[in-house]
Amino acid sequence: MPGKRHQQSALGHGIRLLVLAGPLIANNLAIAGMGFADTVMAGRLGTRDLASVAVGSSVWMVVFLFGLGALMAMSPTAAHAFGAGRNADVGVYMRQCLWLSQALALLAMLMLAQAGPVLHAVGVDPSVIPLTAGYLDAIAWGLPAMYAYLSLRFMSEGVGWTRPIMYAALLGLVVNVFGNWVFMYGKLGFPAMGAVGCGVASALSMWAMFGLMAVYVATQKHYRPFALAAGFEPPNAARLRDLLGLGLPIAVSIVSEAGLFSAVAVLMATLGATAVAAHQIAMNFAATMFMVPLAVHSALTIRVGHALGRGEPELARHIGVIGIVMCGGLMMLSALMLLLFRAEIAAFYTGDSEVLPLAVSLLTMAMIFQVSDGLQVGAAGALRGFKDTRIPMLINFGCYWLAAFPLAWYLGVKKGMGPQAVWIALILGLSLTAVFLNLRFFAIARRRLRPAAV
Secondary structure (H helix, E strand, C coil), X not given: CCXXXXXXXXXXXXXXXXXXXXXHHHHHHHHHHHHHHHHHHHHCCCHHHHHHHHHHHHHHHHHHHHHHHHXXXXXXXXXXXXXXXXXXXXXXXXXXXXXXXXXXXXXXXXXXXXXXXXXXXXXXXXXXXXXXXXXXXXXXHHHHHHHHHHHHHHHHHHCCCCHHHHHHHHHHHHHHHHHHHHXXXXXXCCCCCCHHHHHHHXXXXXXXXHHHHHHHHHHCHHHHHHCCCCCCCCCCHHXXXXXXXXXXXXXXXXXXXXXXXXXXXHHHHHCCHHHHHHHHHHHHHHHHHHHHHHHHHHHHHHHHHHHHHCCCHHHHHHHHHHHXXXXXXXXXXXXHHHHHHHHHHHHHHCCCCCHHHHHHHHHHXXXXXXXXXXXXHHXXXXXXXXXXXXXXXXXXHHHHHHHHHHHHHXXXXXXXXXXXXXXXXXXXXXXXXXXXXXHHHHHHHXXXXXXXXX
């Protein structure tokens, strides 16, 4: 018979989610702070450097997030093992995840090296391509460290220990901002590298994050039950299949969403530097606010996974519902902030008389999809806790690439209706995804409850 933990109040479960998510919120805001610092500091150099960082970061994110999604399999895998008391499995899968991380890093670096010709082929403004390619060449050297860090991070998340993740991200933010100041502006005897210096600083911050996390995991007693350093293990095909079977659909889901936004940024680049700069401002703010429900999403995956590992599907469903409502409510607060202060927010990013009014207009449209964005990320987190990733992958791909992107291209480029029309397509994609992912969550939760009721 299921335990009585599901009978706890919604408030109690919500508080426990927030306690677990607290360090992840700090982590996500620190990561978003890196993007914010990159955008603001590049903006001080001029529209060309800002546009180069905007296009470069869009390309970078598509490649980077595929690896991140594949490695995210470590979190629910560790959560189920930990909930079931199989501590040794946590260490076994983490060591295999490290092998996977380095293979993914090599693949991603090779892909980023080909970015220049691709940008030429899609019609990006030629004036920004050299700086964009230089930015990507520099930031790619941080990938081996970042993917190794993510293996350790998702293991730590899965066992419910999120504090060191916050410490690593805060260190990364400090290194990133300081590095931007040194390499972008040419301080301490270094040449002013502009957008390329931004990539150098980002790569250095990734190595700093990995270094801190590795030392923490190696020295703290919390990790000893998992025998993380039990010995050298060569790649194990069966374990890697387990991770990839769960992680590849997550990767496709994440890239489907992030890739849509990146592709839209490239579409904006074909409309001129002003359009892409305004788009970057609106997207950077929306992404910063998204970091809070994204942390709750991660906490949901952990707590749902722990409950299922203990054999409590009813508790898992209850936690999932509470977390989805929390994510939607948090993004409603973000929408309210945009409603009241969108002009002031845009002015904080730029004083350019051409970029400013367009940025305000796009922030107004970003306000519309905030709640849908919260509901879809909450449902995604709960579903990953159930280890349900394949149908969500199809939902994400269909909503974003069969509905939203064709509409964005048709309205914004083919019909020449401008950046606002492109954002209408983004709103459609996020809203459809929110509806279908939530329907999927309730269906899968009911299915898992049936055996327990027999």
